[in-house]
Amino acid sequence: xxxxxxxxxxxxxxxxxxxxxxxxxxxxxxxxxxxxxxxxxxxxxxxxxxxxxxxxxxxxxxxxxxxxxxxxxxxxxxxxxxxxxxxxxxxxxxxxxxxxxxxxxxxxxxxxxxxxxxxxxxxxxxxxxxxxxxxxxxxxxxxxxxxxxxxxxxxxxxxxxxxxxxxxxxxxxxxxxxxxxxxxxxxxxxxxxxxxxxxxxxxxxxxxxxxxxxxxxxxxxxxxxxxxxxxxxxxxxxxxxxxxxxxxxxxxxxxxxxxxxxxxxxx
Amino acid sequence: xxxxxxxxxxxxxxxxxxxxxxxxxxxxxxxxxxxxxxxxxxxxxxxxxxxxxxxxxxxxxxxxxxxxxxxxxxxxxxxxxxxxxxxxxxxxxxxxxxxxxxxxxxxxxxxxxxxxxxxxxxxxxxxxxxxxxxxxxxxxxxxxxxxxxxxxxxxxxxxx
Numbered sequence: 001x002x003x004x005x006x007x008x009x010x011x012x013x014x015x016x017x018x019x020x021x022x023x024x025x026x027x028x029x030x031x032x033x034x035x036x037x038x039x040x041x042x043x044x045x046x047x048x049x050x051x052x053x054x055x056x057x058x059x060x061x062x063x064x065x066x067x068x069x070x071x072x073x074x075x076x077x078x079x080x081x082x083x084x085x086x087x088x089x090x091x092x093x094x095x096x097x098x099x100x101x102x103x104x105x106x107x108x109x110x111x112x113x114x115x116x117x118x119x120x121x122x123x124x125x126x127x128x129x130x131x132x133x134x135x136x137x138x139x140x141x142x143x144x145x146x147x148x149x150x151x152x153x154x155x156x157x158x159x160x161x162x163x164x165x166x167x168x169x170x171x172x173x174x175x176x177x178x179x180x181x182x183x184x185x186x187x188x189x190x191x192x193x194x195x196x197x198x199x200x201x202x203x204x205x206x207x208x209x210x211x212x213x214x215x216x217x218x219x220x221x222x223x224x225x226x227x228x229x230x231x232x233x234x235x236x237x238x239x240x241x242x243x244x245x246x247x248x249x250x251x252x253x254x255x256x257x258x259x260x261x262x263x264x265x266x267x
Numbered sequence: 268x269x270x271x272x273x274x275x276x277x278x279x280x281x282x283x284x285x286x287x288x289x290x291x292x293x294x295x296x297x298x299x300x301x302x303x304x305x306x307x308x309x310x311x312x313x314x315x316x317x318x319x320x321x322x323x324x325x326x327x328x329x330x331x332x333x334x335x336x337x338x339x340x341x342x343x344x345x346x347x348x349x350x351x352x353x354x355x356x357x358x359x360x361x362x363x364x365x366x367x368x369x370x371x372x373x374x375x376x377x378x379x380x381x382x383x384x385x386x387x388x389x390x391x392x393x394x395x396x397x398x399x400x401x402x403x404x405x406x407x408x409x410x411x412x413x414x415x416x417x418x419x420x421x422x423x424x425x426x427x
Contacts, residue, residue, distance in 0.1 A: 001308050001309075002287060002289075002292075003287045004287070005285070005286070005287055006286055006287060007286055008269065008286040008330065008332045008333075010332075010335075030333075033328060033329060033330075033333075034310065034328060037289075037328050037329065037330070038309060038310055038328060040287075041289075041308070041309075050286070050330075052333060054333075078322075082383075101397075101398065102313070102397040102398025102399075103323060103376065103379065103380065103395055103397070103398060104313065104316055104323045104324050104325045104376070104379075104398050105310065105325070105328075105398060107322040107323060107324050108324055108325075108328070108329065182311070183311075184397065
């Protein structure tokens with residue numbers, strides 16, 4: 001499959017990338033391309049220009065300090081999965097990265113690309129919301145709760161570029177997903193995190209975008225155990241329904257994945 | 268058209284390509300390296316896996332211009348001086364292929380896997396093969412071949 005014509009650019013700095021974006025209103029940023037290139041091949045996307053930011057050194061770093069893991073937007077899923085520092089400080093995040101796609105996809109796909117694309121079945125949005133991450137851009141800092149606004153949509157303005165994501169360290173966390181066996185995308189994925197501030201439960205794959213389940217959060221804040229969420233109903237009217245699974249099925253999967261995530265976080 | 272230059276299997280190659288040319292088409296049609304296959308063309312099957320700067324990637328899901336300046340290795344670049352790579356040897360001896368269509372991608376994935384994880388059990392091999400599909404469903408012997416290759420390469424490293 002061959003995409004429409006476009007012009008490829010490889011800027012040398014973030015400032016160059018911003019200048020290029022400003023010049024071409026129909027340009028797209030190329031981070032890892034593991035969604036964008038497939039979409040272009042299907043001719044569902046037709047950018048005039050591709051601005052490749054995957055090689056920018058200023059977006060490629062992992063920093064772990066006492067309270068937070070900070071990851072540059074161009075860091076690949078494989079780099080997060082294999083980072084000894086992240087495995088030690090925030091193992092649930094490394095494990096989530098390890099569960100994305102397959103090894104070849106993880107070598108190209110980047111955290112910034114995944115966050116900015118906000119695929120309703122992507123994994124990283126669940127970690128960002130579950131861990132109350134801060135997303136830094138060329139213009140400002142946003143909480144994950146404010147960043148993700150719906151299916152494939154975010155609070156990003158035209159020309160605004162995600163530069164880094166900071167994940168606060170927590171007492172316990174785990175991510176569990178039920179994969180579609182063909183696409184490997186989450187049918188339902190649940191990220192659970194327990195910190196001094198309380199418990200957060202973020203769900204991906206099941207609805208039109210990542211969302212929190214406040215009833216589960218309240219119940220788990222009282223008692224952090226899988227049984228605490230017995231009897232909490234997940235409303236199917238909020239769920240996706242397609243050939244891969246009905247809304248009722250997905251609602252059920254959310255409960256099961258949430259319980260498994262809590263059990264995994266307790267280990 | 269954009270001028271690209273990269274090292275493929277140790278040889279420097281240059282060409283003018285359309286920016287939209289996928290790396291897999293560049294390898295197959297410009298360089299006539301047809302060992303890299305196009306299977307699904309949607310990043311599912313892994314028949315097109317090559318190494319770019321030492322990492323396994325799906326060459327149907329990146330553009331040739333992205334590989335400008337890179338080191339690329341394809342299945343044709345594994346054998347040295349007429350001697351098969353240990354992974355190729357292991358696939359041959361363990362009947363790790365049936366029709367052979369998926370084999371180049373399987374072998375490139377296996378070489379990358381063994382580089383990252385020199386000690387492999389069967390469960391890990393199966394998990395690592397997530398992105399490679401064999402439509403003959405010959406996974407059993409593919410897994411055996413990779414297991415065997417990893418052991419041989421470890422033994423060779425020890426001897427060296």
